[in-house]
Amino acid sequence: MNIREAIEKRFSVRAFTEKVPKIETIKEILKTAGTAPSGGNIQPWKVYVLSEKAKKGLSDKTLYNFDNGVQEEIEYDIYPKPLADEYKKRRYECGADMYRALSIEKDDLDSRFNQIRENYNFFGAPLGMIITIDRSFGKNGWGHVGMFLENLWLSAIDQGLAMCLQESWSIYPKTVKEFIKHPDNEIVWCGIAIGYEDSSKPINQYRTRRENLDSFVSFIE
């Protein structure tokens, strides 16, 4: 697979088979991801790989919170407040397209709730990861971790694996910290569901749209 094929093949997979990736494969893709560039080569990413057992343990605790309306103090805003109209429109479309793919009506709040809930089950993936970064880093360092994450995703595809990044884990930073016991100086950025795609599930047939070049590129003479 060439790089362009891997990039074009990538999408957020939200239903997985029961097949468990080998830990050697996980180590290999993490090693490849770690070749990502970062300013001054500081490599600010930290990764916690959850075994099947650990993934279930964290999911059980978090689903309990979700189902019982337990709220935790969040450490960063997932979206800016307010979200400008340009971005709000795309976010709305993204959700609407997904619920349409699942045949979930606008007013079917139970089904919508259950789909959001699946985040905390790592969408049924056999393995999970939690990504943290030292809280002293600002925007620049978070961008470097982004480089690592896209590398990881493409390396996973190269190995026949599938992933979904999940900022939803940042909603429960206390529960995550109690479970993975990361140091106080780290902040939870996101989780990752990882495994093999179950292509029979409608959620994995859905693809997101993209803007045309002229909506985000300016050529300056």
Ligand SMILES: Cc1cc2nc3c(=O)[nH]c(=O)nc-3n(C[C@H](O)[C@H](O)[C@H](O)COP(=O)(O)O)c2cc1C
């Ligand atoms: C940092 C990051 C966090 C994300 N968090 C979530 C999440 O919590 N739950 C989810 O279902 N999708 C999540 N996504 C997936 C995005 O919704 C998805 O990437 C976007 O809609 C584009 O679709 P695609 O990945 O299929 O191309 C996240 C993506 C990124 C890059």
